[in-house]
């Protein structure tokens with residue numbers, strides 16, 4: 517990184533100028549009230565039970581205002597903003613994230629658009645190593661079968677196209693404990709050693725998207741190290757703001773998390789942590805611009821002319837979360853407790869099960885749908901989701917998982933459970949949102965309707 521360039525700013529690694537967001541927080545005199553929370557999210561469309569925070573986020577009004585103010589500052593005097601404000605602002609955001617995730621250095625933290633961009637950074641890096649002959653044909657990348665589709669496509673584009681192969685590990689679901697996941701992962705690593713190949717990269721979701729489960733990444737990384745896996749990339753797209761992240765404790769080489777999902781940023785910004793970035797060679801932003809070669813954080817801070825305000829609002833996000841009792845930790849705990857409570861209430865009403873024990877979920881949980889509703893394909897799942905949105909004002913993703921040979925559970929009183937909803941809980945949610953979902957499903961059952969009777 518070019519430290520002599522004045523645009524790179526002056527925030528030091530020991531973070532002196534943002535203490536008010538870290539160790540020396542002033543004591544909260546009055547936590548944010550319910551009406552104030554409602555006001556912060558009053559731009560949400562009324563009448564919709566939004567229990568899908570996991571997909572497309574939520575950004576409070578005060579952060580949107582900060583976002584708009586940054587954009588205005590840029591538009592008022594773009595040249596001055598570019599030379600004197602932009603980079604220092606981004607550096608300040610990176611310093612705050614660095615402290616929150618316990619990274620060793622600000623240079624280990626870059627701000628990129630989203631998890632997909634971070635996947636491109638990491639997988640292009642790995643692809644180039646295949647291209648240079650450092651990795652060989654039988655060498656592989658190991659992932660869970662339910663890794664995010666964009667990440668799988670990135671492997672296809674950047675790694676398998678240059679001779680690498682992929683090992684998919686089936687994530688047990690419904691899952692009862694971490695050991696079930698660990699056992700499957702170990703088997704995957706064994707497969708990776710067949711034909712004399714080496715596993716070069718493990719991509720581990722911290723919270724899988726669909727079905728959604730918290731994965732024991734720290735334990736899996738330990739196993740990766742014991743088994744000679746060269747690098748580990750944790751896809752924590754859903755993590756920041758819903759799970760405590762300590763990158764030192766976790767021990768991955770790369771860790772990404774979207775700030776827009778559970779950390780209240782506008783779309784779109786994510787942090788990408790690179791362990792010991794100063795010694796990492798050949799890690800670049802996929803969009804090459806003027807700063808190519810000056811280190812990933814600086815490359816990422818200028819990828820051509822565009823709106824950089826999402827990267828600049830991080831201090832405003834810290835101000836927002838600090839208005840809640842316990843700050844972001846308090847928010848995470850309450851969301852977790854509530855989503856488990858709501859999931860349990862739904863499962864009891866429908867006579868079904870949760871997809872994981874509470875300790876294997878953060879702010880999202882999978883809840884089994886009654887078998888009588890007849891989710892028998894991905895198409896059925898989509899129909900039910902559209903129906904819930906269109907006719908009941910409920911926004912929730914629906915997941916289909918077919919019965920496999922040898923399955924004896926999960927069952928309810930009528931048959932196999934093959935459909936699940938993934939419910940989220942964020943600070944703006946209320947019990948009524950989940951009751952709306954419960955009643956919608958119960959109404960469909962009462963009318964004897966199954967998914968295949970719903971309009972396409």
Ligand SMILES: Cc1ncc(COP(=O)(O)O)c(C=O)c1O
Nearest residue numbers: 630631632664724725751753774
């Ligand atoms: C596990 C996981 N990885 C990656 C992504 C991609 O995130 P983005 O669309 O912000 O790039 C998502 C999005 O939901 C996700 O759930």
